[in-house]
Amino acid sequence: MRARNQFRAGQQFGAGANCSEGYFVLDGRVSVTVDDSELTVGPDGFVLVPRGTAHTFVNASQHEARLLVIHAPAMDAYFAGLHELWNRGEAPTPDEERELMARFGMEPA
DSSP states (O other), X not given: OOOOXXXXXXXXXXXXXXXXXXXXXXXXXXXXXXXXXXXXXXXXXXXXXXXXXXXXXXXXXXXXXXXXXXXXXXXXXXXHHHHHHHTSSSOOOHHHHXXXXXXXXOBOO
16 A cells, blocks of 8 residues: 655654554654664664554654555555545544544554
């Protein structure tokens, strides 16, 4: 599945997912915190987050960041829902994002 969502400077995301996640940074700089360890990664950098591990990531650059995100097992239905939320006329509320995350076994960090 391919989806594009804005990842603005300073914008933070987080979850404890029921799958392993890999982040490959294509553009920009991204700071990833896994448990209590923080790592800032630039283009061509990769971070693996084991299943069920609390984590957050934030765009650490002044420009839009792009990531290739890999989930195992795949979470296509979650990202289809996220794409729908972010591609309507107005940005989703935090409660709408949390409700979507809860449907797929994730907890906001």
